[in-house]
Amino acid sequence: MTATLRNHDPALDEFAREVGSEGAVSIAGNRTRWDVGGPLDPDTRVLSAPTGIVEYIPEEMIVTVRAGTSVEELHRTLAERGQWTALPERGGTVGGAVAVGQNDFRRPARGDVRSAVLQVRYVSAEGTLITGGGPTVKNVSGFDLPRLITGSLGTLGCIAEVILRTNPIPATTRWLSSTNADPFAIHAALLQPGPILWDGTTTLVMLFGHEVAVAADIDRLRSLGTFDDCAAPSAPTGHRWSVPPAALSDVAALNTGAFVAEIGVGIVHAEQPQSRPPLDAGALLIHERMKAEFDPTARLNPGRTVGVR
Amino acid sequence: MSLLDRFRDRVGSGSATSGDPLVDDLRAVLSPDRVKTDGAQRSLLGKDASVFDGGSAGPICYPISTNEVVDIMQVAQRHDRAVVPRGAGTGLAGGAIPLGAPIVVAVTKMRSIGEIDEANGVAWVEPGVINLDLTRHLTPLGYHFAPDPSSQQVCTIGGNVANNSGGPHCLAYGVTNSHVAAIEIVTPSGDVVMLGGLDPEPDGYDLRGIFIGSEGTLGIATKVAVRLTKNRPAVRTLLLSFASVRDAANTVSDVIAAGIVPAAMEVMDQRITEAVENYVGAGYPTNAAAVLLAEVDGPEEGIDIDADRIAEIGRANNATMVRVAADNTERALLWKGRKTAFGAVAQIAPDYYLHDTVVPRSALADVLDEIYAIADRHDLLIMNVFHAGDGNLHPLIVFDGRDEGVLERVHAAGGEIIEASLAAGGVLSGEHGIGVEKQKYMDRLFSDADLDHQNRLRRAFDPVCRANPGKILPMGHSCADIQQLRSVPTGVWG
Numbered sequence: 001m002t003a004t005l006r007n008h009d010p011a012l013d014e015f016a017r018e019v020g021s022e023g024a025v026s027i028a029g030n031r032t033r034w035d036v037g038g039p040l041d042p043d044t045r046v047l048s049a050p051t052g053i054v055e056y057i058p059e060e061m062i063v064t065v066r067a068g069t070s071v072e073e074l075h076r077t078l079a080e081r082g083q084w085t086a087l088p089e090r091g092g093t094v095g096g097a098v099a100v101g102q103n104d105f106r107r108p109a110r111g112d113v114r115s116a117v118l119q120v121r122y123v124s125a126e127g128t129l130i131t132g133g134g135p136t137v138k139n140v141s142g143f144d145l146p147r148l149i150t151g152s153l154g155t156l157g158c159i160a161e162v163i164l165r166t167n168p169i170p171a172t173t174r175w176l177s178s179t180n181a182d183p184f185a186i187h188a189a190l191l192q193p194g195p196i197l198w199d200g201t202t203t204l205v206m207l208f209g210h211e212v213a214v215a216a217d218i219d220r221l222r223s224l225g226t227f228d229d230c231a232a233p234s235a236p237t238g239h240r241w242s243v244p245p246a247a248l249s250d251v252a253a254l255n256t257g258a259f260v261a262e263i264g265v266g267i268v269h270a271e272q273p274q275s276r277p278p279l280d281a282g283a284l285l286i287h288e289r290m291k292a293e294f295d296p297t298a299r300l301n302p303g304r305t306v307g308v309r
Numbered sequence: 310m311s312l313l314d315r316f317r318d319r320v321g322s323g324s325a326t327s328g329d330p331l332v333d334d335l336r337a338v339l340s341p342d343r344v345k346t347d348g349a350q351r352s353l354l355g356k357d358a359s360v361f362d363g364g365s366a367g368p369i370c371y372p373i374s375t376n377e378v379v380d381i382m383q384v385a386q387r388h389d390r391a392v393v394p395r396g397a398g399t400g401l402a403g404g405a406i407p408l409g410a411p412i413v414v415a416v417t418k419m420r421s422i423g424e425i426d427e428a429n430g431v432a433w434v435e436p437g438v439i440n441l442d443l444t445r446h447l448t449p450l451g452y453h454f455a456p457d458p459s460s461q462q463v464c465t466i467g468g469n470v471a472n473n474s475g476g477p478h479c480l481a482y483g484v485t486n487s488h489v490a491a492i493e494i495v496t497p498s499g500d501v502v503m504l505g506g507l508d509p510e511p512d513g514y515d516l517r518g519i520f521i522g523s524e525g526t527l528g529i530a531t532k533v534a535v536r537l538t539k540n541r542p543a544v545r546t547l548l549l550s551f552a553s554v555r556d557a558a559n560t561v562s563d564v565i566a567a568g569i570v571p572a573a574m575e576v577m578d579q580r581i582t583e584a585v586e587n588y589v590g591a592g593y594p595t596n597a598a599a600v601l602l603a604e605v606d607g608p609e610e611g612i613d614i615d616a617d618r619i620a621e622i623g624r625a626n627n628a629t630m631v632r633v634a635a636d637n638t639e640r641a642l643l644w645k646g647r648k649t650a651f652g653a654v655a656q657i658a659p660d661y662y663l664h665d666t667v668v669p670r671s672a673l674a675d676v677l678d679e680i681y682a683i684a685d686r687h688d689l690l691i692m693n694v695f696h697a698g699d700g701n702l703h704p705l706i707v708f709d710g711r712d713e714g715v716l717e718r719v720h721a722a723g724g725e726i727i728e729a730s731l732a733a734g735g736v737l738s739g740e741h742g743i744g745v746e747k748q749k750y751m752d753r754l755f756s757d758a759d760l761d762h763q764n765r766l767r768r769a770f771d772p773v774c775r776a777n778p779g780k781i782l783p784m785g786h787s788c789a790d791i792q793q794l795r796s797v798p799t800g801v802w803g
């Protein structure tokens with residue numbers, strides 16, 4: 001038994017006792033994405049997850065953090081050692097960010113949430129503390145419970161603690177804006193483009209890396225249009241669309257209304273909601289079985305369905 | 310191996326004849342020449358590249374389309390027989406070893422590379438496509454498939470997906486899971502399901518993510534959308550030598566601690582370096598206790614900042630030599646040396662057992678000391694060549710299986726290596742998987758309740774243990790034991 005994996009943490013035991021094994025239960029973070037997945041059934045007990053950074057090992061690029069900790073606090077601590085994680089900075093908690101599984105709009109420079117969760121500890125519908133994954137950056141020891149739990153919206157287990165991969169903050173980041181450059185050409189021209197945001201008229205692009213590399217990227221961009229330095233934008237808001245990146249070349253056809261598109265990624269933040277086809281029958285069957293296996297009495301986050309935006 | 314013995318006892322070693330209704334049904338849905346039942350094939354496909362034997366293949370099917378895989382799955386259902394997906398059989402944990410005379414579904418004839426969808430950054434390929442063939446196909450278009458296992462000349466994309474395979478260049482770019490957008494699978498119930506998608510946040514649970522690394526136990530991958538990675542305009546390959554393995558290991562963890570994530574950081578100890586030099590003459594120094602091959606890539610501008618920094622950190626850790634590959638020829642030769650390391654040991658002894666554990670990078674040096682001590686205690690030769698950057702150890706035990714009692718010592722030493730890795734805060738496998746090799750260690754890492762949850766995940770895909778039973782989960786969990794296969798056939802196969 002490894003020390004890291006089985007560290008006994010009374011705070012997690014207490015959380016497991018609170019969740020218990022009976023009655024509808026839901027975990028609230030900072031309620032920044034509270035409506036994702038549909039309205040919670042009334043009469044559901046709403047709890048908070050334990051808080052605090054348990055262990056941060058910058059030289060291993062991992063951090064163990066309890067789910068109720070805010071992403072802001074986590075990233076403040078990591079920044080002191082020049083690191084960050086893929087979790088979105090939108091005012092939420094670590095557990096909420098993992099449960100929702102949506103990426104930060106700066107994903108191209110930060111990585112995706114699903115790859116960032118190395119180990120998860122959650123309280124099962126039976127009230128038992130379960131550990132999946134492990135504390136190392138590379139691991140194929142058994143079935144991948146961290147990937148299952150990430151994005152499962154608290155419908156399979158109540159996230160208590162995670163070990164996250166951290167990444168070095170690039171030496172330089174610079175945001176530029178342009179009103180006459182083709183955002184798709186920008187994406188094609190750069191070897192490792194950072195986030196590229198486009199609202200139909202203006203393109204914002206973040207360049208990152210060594211200062212000389214950023215300067216060289218700026219030179220490359222000059223042939224595509226005029227670019228001015230600009231402030232880092234805040235996270236776009238609106239209904240969240242997920243489309244194949246190629247579909248962005250004809251955004252008008254999507255009927256999004258006003259939009260901000262993440263070029264090369266395929267997320268669109270839009271005025272109108274996205275209507276998505278239901279899962280096909282085979283996938284639905286696996287989903288239903290998964291839910292029944294992990295939460296046979298349907299007590300975890302009742303009312304919420306994964307995939308409802 | 311006790312587990313395999315149990316399977317062997319149960320099914321015996323039948324010989325196939327036509328007239329067996331299972332074989333007839335399979336031949337009716339595939340063309341007869343793509344259902345093999347001869348002893349030679351079945352004995353060949355009873356093994357993989359691991360040291361485990363005792364597998365026994367039932368009929369071997371070579372489908373050429375998704376529909377044929379569905380047909381096979383339906384026949385399997387009618388006859389209540391297990392199926393084992395198989396790629397090139399290079400797995401090292403026994404994942405493709407058939408237990409209980411199942412239908413072996415070898416996807417090696419499904420090897421076409423389909424649409425290259427640059428606008429979406431993916432290529433659609435069949436599971437039997439060989440890893441290196443894919444990269445060769447993509448290179449002229451300006452792309453490659455990032456995971457580059459040392460076995461890439463033979464292993465398949467389906468096998469890479471099933472084992473979540475890595476390779477030297479996965480340090481910065483991530484293992485297979487980061488390079489697959491979508492997978493079409495045939496589920497154990499015979500449904501064709503698309504997992505994941507080309508959009509970044511597909512609806513539902515991350516079934517794509519959990520299928521990757523599931524070692525053929527959740528269904529058969531029949532089509533894969535692999536991500537295209539742009540080729541790097543600039544590369545610097547550094548070769549550093551050290552008078553001790555510890556200095557090399559410390560360099561690796563200091564590089565990461567300095568906030569540099571190189572494309573690759575690989576270490577070879579002196580014994581393996583000697584073997585490599587004798588085999589391919591790649592230009593490695595044979596008088597160093599360890600060599601570190603570090604590579605950085607990216608745009609030309611700024612690349613030397615990281616390369617210089619790595620050299621500096623190496624020197625601070627007493628590097629006796631730091632050399633930068635002068636050109637692509639020298640670089641290619643160094644990598645050839647690294648990637649043929651396992652072939653090279655065949656020159657030393659006929660058999661090897663390649664281990665695979667992961668430890669925290671800062672524990673590398675201590676765990677390696679322990680591994681050499683284990684070798685001494687068991688009077689075995691152990692060489693180390695490993696993905697140092699992510700702490701992924703590959704101790705290689707070299708032996709001659711004809712020596713009396715040597716296998717017992719090899720397995721005892723292997724067990725101690727695993728224990729030493731776990732004690733250092735590590736995990737059982739970084740890229741080879743659990744298969745049949747490490748099932749019995751799963752409860753060292755996970756509680757019964759943890760394993761029960763892994764089992765639930767599996768059951769959601771495969772409630773009847775149709776796909777690759779007997780793998781990953783230890784005895785006592787469903788699908789781990791052939792006794793729980795609902796019906797083990799008697800008669801010609803058993």
Ligand SMILES: Cc1cc2nc3c(=O)[nH]c(=O)nc-3n(C[C@H](O)[C@H](O)[C@H](O)COP(=O)(O)OP(=O)(O)OC[C@H]3O[C@@H](n4cnc5c(N)ncnc54)[C@H](O)[C@@H]3O)c2cc1C
Nearest residue numbers: 396397398399400404458459465467468471475525530740
């Ligand atoms: C010399 C040598 C070097 C190696 N180096 C590396 C390395 O650097 N990194 C690394 O990660 N691995 C390495 N390996 C291990 C091995 O090559 C990889 O695990 C590889 O991905 C296996 O591919 P395969 O086609 O041979 O799969 P197989 O061995 O045929 O099968 C492996 C597993 O995948 C399942 N499977 C195969 N195809 C499918 C499919 N279509 N659908 C569902 N399941 C399927 C099988 O059931 C089995 O469980 C090495 C092996 C050797 C012999």
